[in-house]
Amino acid sequence: MGTRWTQGIILDFEKQNFPRDTNAKTISWNKLHETPNFTSAVAYLKEIFKEYFLHGAKNDGDFILNTKPLESMDNLRLLQLSNVKLEGNFKHIPAELRWLQWKKCPLKNLPSDFCPRGLTVLDLSESKIERVWGRRWWHWYSNKVAENLMVLSVGNCCSISSLPVSIEGLASIVELQLDGTSITHLPDQIGALKSLDKLEMRNCKFLTSLPESIGNLLTLTTLIIVNAAITELPESIGTLENLIMLRLNKCDQLRRLPASIGRLKSLHHLLMEGTAVTELPENFGMLSSLMILKMAKKKPYHDMPQNAENIVLPSSFSRLSFLKEFDARGWKICGKIPDDFEKLSSLEILNLGHNDFCSLPSSLRGLSILNKLFLPHCKKLKVLPPLPSSLVVVALRNVRSLSMPGSEIPDWFTQEVVCFRERKNRVIEGAIICGVVSVDHQIPDDLRDELPVIPAVEAKILRLGKPICNTAVLLSGVPKTHEDQVYLYRYPDCHPLVSYLKDGDKIQVAMFDPPIVKGVDVKKCGIHLVFENDDDYVGDEESLDASQQSVSEKLTKFVRPSEEDTRHQVETEMQEGEATELQPFKLRNSFIIFFIVLPSFLLLLSWLVFIFVV
Incomplete structure (x- = not known):
């Protein structure tokens, strides 16, 4: 099958019945000759090796590829399969294969003789896989495949219900994708993955907890947990000093954030929309690098706990000087918002819709680059302070009085x-x-x-x-x-x-x-x-009459703010800036007069007196 110089094969079949045509090989060759491109080349290769795909097929909708022809492809580095069944000895797969994507793999586990030691990416998404290697995960050690593996994806492999303790054998793993699996917890040995950069667990609906050892993943930059059943985060999460992205959307059983979260000095994005968290830790303002904070509640926004009216922002919140976007829809924030909002000097988008506060802080005008302010359904909002001139969008739908x-x-x-x-x-x-x-x-x-x-x-x-x-x-x-x-x-x-x-x-x-x-x-x-x-x-109305x-x-x-107000504000700020610049100038003049000009004059006067007297 093919030539030893082949470096990549991509075979993606949808399960359907195809009529067999004895002239298909000739037709595909003519098409390749007339329009030589990637598509026509793949079509021709399919016809050449049809005997390997269809040999032993149970019906016309099954595609079977024998592994024997792969043995001679010493330079094969990429193999992407979908809806294909491999038959034969898996030792025929070249040892230097780098990337294997086998979507919708029909096997429950990879055989123990599968041992491409150069493999760095293994993608088994949407498969029937229950265990990646053999009946025992320690086969990873025996075939040495795990040593070089950098990316492992078993997304939507719903038959995987647990990870083995031998997962620590993934010494080089950088990205681990567990979306849509049936795992209930992570083993403590997850903390041994010293190179892990990205851990994704979307729609792991049975995941109830994270181990304390997750705090040992010091190289982790992205942690995504979406639509899981976790109720809390371990305190050790505060030691993830390189974490940039933390996503907790739709974790509707999550009720609190640990106090240690304030130690995440590198965190840029905190996305926690649709959680049950009702308050932020007092040291939340210590997230000195935070740029995006989205914590909108799940719709409908009126379905909140009975104590929701007590929700307030922590006093340290105004320390988030790098915050660009803040979305707190439906948090039922009540009373007055702290009047030092102007310290959020980088804020560009502010969404406080569906909340119960009665007024906005007067310092809001100090947000000089704020361009979008959303206040829909703030039915208790009574007073609107002067707004910054930079605003482009202000949304006030269903505000009763103002x-x-x-x-x-x-x-x-x-x-x-x-x-x-x-x-x-x-x-x-x-x-x-x-x-x-x-x-x-x-x-x-x-x-x-x-x-x-x-x-x-x-x-x-x-x-x-x-x-x-x-x-x-x-x-x-x-x-x-x-x-x-x-x-x-x-x-x-x-x-x-x-x-x-x-x-x-x-x-x-x-x-x-x-x-x-x-x-x-x-x-x-x-x-x-x-x-x-x-x-x-509903939509953009700027262009409408x-x-x-x-x-x-x-x-x-x-x-x-009108153009006139904006112009007046800009002029005022310019005058204040000029006055500020003028003050040092006056001080410099005073310095020159008292410490240079005056001593020089006195020295000259003394010299003249000395000349005339003598």
């Missing part, structure tokens, strides 16, 4: 009385009220200072000129300054202000007359009605 500095309301709000008209096949789903309010704190009012809201605006439904529904718009958060504040409040379809509406009704939004509290001035107010499909668009954009997208553009 306040922020500003003196204008969106131009798509109606400031006059609105006449409601029913729309064909489009029911009304909500109403958004916006107002610009300022508070004069020089005018005393005990009630205003005690209330957490400002009862300054009233919305009415008028039917035939008579009010049938009155609603006080409770503007959350009393501003501490005299500056104008913009308030947004969204009413759902179940609220009387929406559910009572009938065709022809009028909606009036205005300041209470007389006012309930003193010192409050409502400068502008308006309303926008939300109908079915007005807020259902303003009339086609969803309500959420319009609100996003409204709260995003």
